[in-house]
Amino acid sequence: MRINEVEQRVGITKKNIRFYEQQGLLKPERNAQNGYREYSEEDLLLLQKIKLLRKLSIPIEEIRKIETGALTMEDALRRHRISLEREQKNVEEMQLFCQMLIDHEVRFSTMDALEYLEKMEHMEKEGTRFMNIQAKDRKHKFFAPLVMAVLMVAFMIAIVWTVLWAYAIDPMNRPPMPFMIIVTVIPIVIIIGVLCNLWKRYQEIKGGEEDVASKY
Structure with missing residues (x-):
């Protein structure tokens, strides 16, 4: 059967099937x-099993180990x-922490953040895990490659423009045309390569598994 039929029968998006x-x-x-x-029908049954385990939020790596027999289902x-x-337990601790702030009638303008951060740190040493503010979302993951690509493309364009400008202002000492073609084409090839790698990186970031709660 084709992927459209599998998508209909299992209720998994084509993007996730390919993922x-x-x-x-x-x-x-x-x-x-x-x-x-x-x-095949076996593929369909396997996707149903994957769907079940992913809806339970079991990681991909764990499912792979189960499928290969490296880890038992139990x-x-x-x-x-x-x-x-x-x-x-972490959610419950955060709920209690929020309630504590409410009970203390904490206001943003007068809040002693350091005092509460110290309490959080003490709780984390005892095992509570609060939100990791250093986690990066997809946009953040793409930002650094985008900046580097823009800088590289701008640099290559500057090289091409400089070469053409030097060629235009000094007709008497112009270098041979093959040399001009080479020094112009190389930056252009680099620009194309940079843009292709940027697109590939974007696809890698975008191509991950769609949110199971909203897409299933």
Whole structure:
């Protein structure tokens, strides 16, 4: 069957189906005549299992270990249940912390943030995990490559412009045309390479698994 039919029957987006293929969880056969992926009933059943485990928030790596037999289903579920219990405890601790701030009638303008940060640090030493403010979202991951690409492209354009400008203002001492072509083409090739790598990086960041809660 084709991917559109699999998407309908399993209720998983085509993007996620391809993502699971990239992660090695799914390996459909390819039609020798047209090169299209052909999904079997076994692939469909496997996707249903993956969907179930992902809806339980079990990590991709854990599912891979289960599928290959490196980890039993029971051990994975037990380990994941412990992880969920810890997350639940963290949420409860954060709820209590919020209630404490409410009870203390804390105002933003007069809040002694250092005092509460010290309390948080003490709680973290005892095992509570608060939100990691250093976590980066997709836009942040793409920002650095974008800046570097813009700088590199600008630098290459400056080189090309400088070469052409020098060629135009001094007709008597112009270098041979093959040399001019080489020093002009090389920066252009570099610009194309930079833009291609930037696009590839964007696709890598964008191509991750879609949110299971909203897409399933």
